[in-house]
Amino acid sequence: MGSKRSEVLPFQAMEVLNAANRLEQAGEHVLHMEVGQPGAPVPDSVLKVAHEYLSSGRLGYTEAQGIPLLKKSIARYYKQTFGLEVPESRIFATTGSSAGFNLAFLAGFDRGDRIAITSPGYPAYRNIIEVLGLECVEIEVGPETRWSLTPEILEEVHKEKPLKGVLVASPANPTGTMMSPEALKALVEACEALDLWFISDEIYHGLAYDMQEETALRFTDKAIIVNSFSKYYCMTGWRIGWMVLPEVLVRPIERIAQSLYISPPELAQVTAAAAFDAVEDYEKIKAGYAANRKVLLDHLPQLGFDVLPVDGAFYVYAGVSKLTNDSMDFCQRMLAETHIAATPGVDFDLTRGHQFMRFSFAGKEADIKLAVERLESWLK
Template sequence: MDVMAAANAREADGRRVIHMEVGQPGAPAPRAVLDEAQSALGHGRFGYTEAKGMPILREAISAHYGRAYGVDVPAERIVATTGSSAGFNLAFLAAFDAGDRVALTTPGYPAYRNILSALGLEAVEIEVGPETRWALTPELLEAAHREKPLKGVLVASPANPTGTMMTPDALKALAQACEYLGIWFISDEIYHGLVFAGEQETALRYSDKAIIINSFSKYYCMTGWRIGWMILPEMLLRPVERLAQSLYISAPYVSQIAAVKAFSATNELEAVKQGYAENRATLLEKLPRIGFDELLPVDGAFYVYASVRRFSNDSHDFATRMLQETGIAATPGADFDHNRGHRYMRFSFAGNHQDMVDAMDLLSDWLK
């Protein structure tokens, strides 16, 4: 967000910026979503909904799991949230007590760590690397649990910042390890739908005790609508419902109504995804030629996580100079990984294709 603020200041001065720093789609919400929202606005009155969300939305999400994964998810186990961010807060508050230890992978999304800390929980960061294809394994989890007991683990697949995805077998093994160890497994699946290599799978297939967090923000292009969902084991449903009532009453009425239509916009959304695929191919072809020859596997999401070691040992300084001298805004890795992030950058390829081509040309000229 600091990089985005600097980029916005540059744009305010009339200079061009190519935005590769923020993890949000470059496309608008689907037409059917916009039409449904406009229709709802015509009625003029928006009230609170059930804390768990409107039945019509929860039923639509339930049907989606049947179509996409062949998994039967009762609508009663689904909770609509104000984006995935609220889902993490609700999951952490319902599943853990102050002082509990929750495992995360590093590199990883920094908000996990920050939310846990704010709630009085301990984030236990487990380094992953190429030897495990940048994924958490049961062996790494069990070793951390032996050192001092864990109460939960949170895994994202595809992951932010790396875009790397766990194989179904790896996800199954981790989910089963959590059941064996008696710890909560929280699966962040917000980049599902945006998969370019490999097979995506929901952790629900392997464990009814898994806590699933998903969102309309990424694949469905609805970041600012602040609407997401959780799928919960029955024992957490009532605690989460009470917490939601107290924290925000309900997710936004209009966003819930409109989100139902997102599931009928597949053709439009797949066209957006095809644009990401073209951007991904451009970056994977050109970044190594420029000298970024150490890239993590880009299975999904819309990020390339690349080492800058050939050019700098300080990715924050590198990002600052790159923005100032080329107009390319990208995210340094320090927040994603405290120990190794100074050597990495995250490039988002969610923008338009010409911007991606121009960025690679500018970067190549700058680093010659």
């Protein structure tokens, strides 16, 4: 019999992916809009670096904090993108952003501490927090706050029962909405006033359309920043990400990482450093996402979906109340009858998720257009 901590809810996006893969194995043409995975490959110039390094000799352990080459490249990224000087000593390479969240929760919190997240939100936040023996406090957000957490809401929840930390993503998953720099600054300042850890999930940085993303590092050196090469840089399978840490957490996280992970994959670190030099290629990929976004925003409302603002990332979070009162059943039928895979909203919001579903538009434009055609035929 398994442990109680293993009794977390399944990650529905992955459950849908499993079902979609079974259809493909049976010979069906499935349109994948369920997982947040770029459809484009890593650019050739980046892969060339990987091939050359792979042929040069043995791959081994590295420093737990990451190789100097990668940390220098990340520091340069913050200087070029945001005009910020980030000491390399505060940069920590991780085995994907998932490891970053594990390390942040383990180093910053003790068993039973309360961490606030927004609902809807990325389901792995909730599951990791609960598996580690922490308490996940889900705060419902909606259109009145543009699907973002505000200082006023945070202070009210903290007053009812003290929190120890807050985790916020901008651009957000599943909504794709973003906080303005002013809103982010106000929330960071509220956390500092309440003596709460502020964890900023910035893995969708680079993927903004109508707004400019901002890093929490602009406003504080006490935040825990988590980022990844999986989304903008198309490196999901390479399992490489990074953190920018407050000085006080650098050594604690290093000690924990040495035992949990030893080090991030050496090949992935070298390749990730090269990805920063391929911005022109990545911007072309992003232009493809923008075209896909337009296709969905132009057509989904006509088919009965209520679409939230899509400021960034590569998701449309759509209300389905005009079509069904059960998004789980709707997504299952849609997959079976149209071979379009998308994720039910219950993955992201345990209370209101039956009214929503998430479409990923990270795939090929031809697939997105075909998905719209199949939906039109199915729903009309």
